[in-house]
Amino acid sequence: MIETLRMYMQYDMVRNALIVGVLIALCSSLLGVTLVLKRFSYIGDGLSHVAFGAIAIAAVLHLSDDMVLVMPVTILCAVLLLRTGQKTRIRGDAAIAMISVGALAVGYLLMNIFSASSNLSGDVCSTLFGSASILTLTKAEVWLSIILSVVVVVIFLLFYNRIFAVTFDENFARAAGTKVEAYNLLIAVVIAVIIVLAMNLVGSLLISALVIFPAMSAMRLFRSFRAVTIASAVLSVFCALMGILVAILADTPVGSTIVGMDILAFLICLGTARLQGRTSK
Amino acid sequence: MALLTCKDLVLGYDGHPVLSGISFEVCAGDYLCIVGENGSGKTTLMKTILGLQKPLAGKITFGDGLKQNEIGYLPQQTDVQRDFPATVREIVLSGCQGRMGRRPFYNREDKKTAAQNMERLDLSALAGRCYRELSGGQQQRVLLARALCATQKLIVLDEPVSGLDPHVTSEMYGLIRNLNREDGITVMMISHDITAALQEATHILHVGEELFFGTKADYLASPLAARFLALKGGEPV
Ligand SMILES: Nc1ncnc2c1ncn2[C@@H]1O[C@H](COP(=O)(O)OP(=O)(O)OP(=O)(O)O)[C@@H](O)[C@H]1O
Numbered sequence: 001m002i003e004t005l006r007m008y009m010q011y012d013m014v015r016n017a018l019i020v021g022v023l024i025a026l027c028s029s030l031l032g033v034t035l036v037l038k039r040f041s042y043i044g045d046g047l048s049h050v051a052f053g054a055i056a057i058a059a060v061l062h063l064s065d066d067m068v069l070v071m072p073v074t075i076l077c078a079v080l081l082l083r084t085g086q087k088t089r090i091r092g093d094a095a096i097a098m099i100s101v102g103a104l105a106v107g108y109l110l111m112n113i114f115s116a117s118s119n120l121s122g123d124v125c126s127t128l129f130g131s132a133s134i135l136t137l138t139k140a141e142v143w144l145s146i147i148l149s150v151v152v153v154v155i156f157l158l159f160y161n162r163i164f165a166v167t168f169d170e171n172f173a174r175a176a177g178t179k180v181e182a183y184n185l186l187i188a189v190v191i192a193v194i195i196v197l198a199m200n201l202v203g204s205l206l207i208s209a210l211v212i213f214p215a216m217s218a219m220r221l222f223r224s225f226r227a228v229t230i231a232s233a234v235l236s237v238f239c240a241l242m243g244i245l246v247a248i249l250a251d252t253p254v255g256s257t258i259v260g261m262d263i264l265a266f267l268i269c270l271g272t273a274r275l276q277g278r279t280s281k
Numbered sequence: 282m283a284l285l286t287c288k289d290l291v292l293g294y295d296g297h298p299v300l301s302g303i304s305f306e307v308c309a310g311d312y313l314c315i316v317g318e319n320g321s322g323k324t325t326l327m328k329t330i331l332g333l334q335k336p337l338a339g340k341i342t343f344g345d346g347l348k349q350n351e352i353g354y355l356p357q358q359t360d361v362q363r364d365f366p367a368t369v370r371e372i373v374l375s376g377c378q379g380r381m382g383r384r385p386f387y388n389r390e391d392k393k394t395a396a397q398n399m400e401r402l403d404l405s406a407l408a409g410r411c412y413r414e415l416s417g418g419q420q421q422r423v424l425l426a427r428a429l430c431a432t433q434k435l436i437v438l439d440e441p442v443s444g445l446d447p448h449v450t451s452e453m454y455g456l457i458r459n460l461n462r463e464d465g466i467t468v469m470m471i472s473h474d475i476t477a478a479l480q481e482a483t484h485i486l487h488v489g490e491e492l493f494f495g496t497k498a499d500y501l502a503s504p505l506a507a508r509f510l511a512l513k514g515g516e517p518v
């Protein structure tokens with residue numbers, strides 16, 4: 001098996017997939033805790049469907065580089081969803097459901113009407129579930145992913161304390177003069193960037209899993225914000241690595257294999273937490 | 282000059298007033314209790330003073346070098362906090378965020394302030410513990426320590442003892458009293474417990490259909506207080 005792995009490692013394609021996969025997994029886990037705790041996870045879910053719709057439109061327009069369209073559209077929707085979500089919770093939820101399901105439907109419709117591809121359901125499936133697109137990244141896509149990931153990580157590190165404050169208690173932060181709206185906006189934009197990046201890795205339906213599972217796992221085991229953040233980053237990267245390697249060796253779909261690893265890790269963390277609880281009592 | 286002066290405030294949401302004609306002032310060293318029925322607008326008043334929402338009319342002025350973002354605030358708890366993975370130290374330290382300015386990280390001074398306030402409220406032993414695993418009383422002390430990190434002058438407390446048992450409640454009142462008398466921190470407290478409010482406060486602000494602002498003695502002499510006390514079953518002190 002080691003031999004097979006070594007052989008695969010000689011391919012640029014595989015190495016790129018590993019680098020990009022690890023970076024995306026790292027980014028998506030960083031904001032996971034914030035998203036879960038702020039009840040923002042629904043925004044992530046909605047956005048991933050929007051990104052799907054945008055990809056469909058890009059395909060119809062025959063854009064060679066669909067990022068040009070997908071990134072701005074997703075960011076714009078993130079900002080809009082955040083705005084409506086803040087005004088009234090209930091109508092915000094409905095707005096998100098409408099936008100996300102609408103984007104899915106229109107996306108699929110467009111692909112159906114305009115697609116020249118002979119394998120339409122294959123195309124749709126790979127956009128939704130990621131399939132092998134991580135293994136077919138172009139040089140430009142690899143670099144874009146690396147640069148955006150580094151930007152996300154740097155932003156997260158610089159604003160770590162503010163993100164903590166805004167997540168823990170918005171009103172207190174606002175009273176202390178922290179620009180809560182600006183940070184919420186920042187968080188929404190970063191989520192949008194992460195989602196577009198992660199489309200390549202796991203496809204649009206599975207992105208939420210990549211964001212939420214590591215955070216939930218880490219929250220079972222650790223008690224400080226810092227430990228939870230670090231643990232979810234480590235877990236996410238580990239699961240992504242394992243998932244990609246297993247997918248290559250066993251020839252399974254990359255996205256679902258990674259998410260499978262995340263689920264496994266969650267179950268292990270859940271079990272460990274139960275055991276700890278029992279022994280400490 | 283007063284720390285805080287409110288003049289003819291009208292408070293409300295989306296243009297609909299819930300409370301109007303509020304005028305009062307808070308001077309350094311005062312202990313002001315805000316009392317009134319449920320839904321009379323006490324929390325709304327706090328939020329307006331903190332700048333979380335705008336008054337519909339009227340004016341709030343800060344004096345004595347107090348800035349709006351230098352008020353320590355102890356809110357009514359929200360659900361998010363209940364399952365939040367954060368240690369006592371992390372939460373208390375976040376009280377220093379107002380002083381960070383453009384700095385991205387807390388400096389040594391901030392960490393010292395946090396440590397001092399944990400010491401002051403007897404939290405040092407709990408510094409590494411997870412907030413969600415603390416008792417209600419301990420959680421309130423953590424939030425109070427955080428509020429103290431944000432201010433040297435004025436803390437505003439929104440029902441700091443709700444849900445606490447009588448023993449812990451009197452401990453909490455004791456802590457607040459010490460902060461007021463010994464450390465010279467001005468206190469504004471919303472309270473449902475009229476008896477305690479009358480024991481602890483120097484001034485009373487009564488909000489609702491009828492308004493009152495003045496010293497405790499004046500309040501006790503007023504017909505409003507007599508009616509409110511009878512309603513609440515509190516005893517005049
Ligand atoms: N976000 C909001 N939007 C619209 N109306 C609100 C909002 N929050 C509170 N209100 C209304 O404003 C009024 C005053 O509410 P507030 O929370 O200030 O009362 P309170 O005096 O703090 O009550 P309690 O003693 O129960 O804490 C209530 O009638 C309430 O329904």
Ligand SMILES: [Mg+2]
Binds near residue numbers: 325
């Ligand atoms: Mg209230």
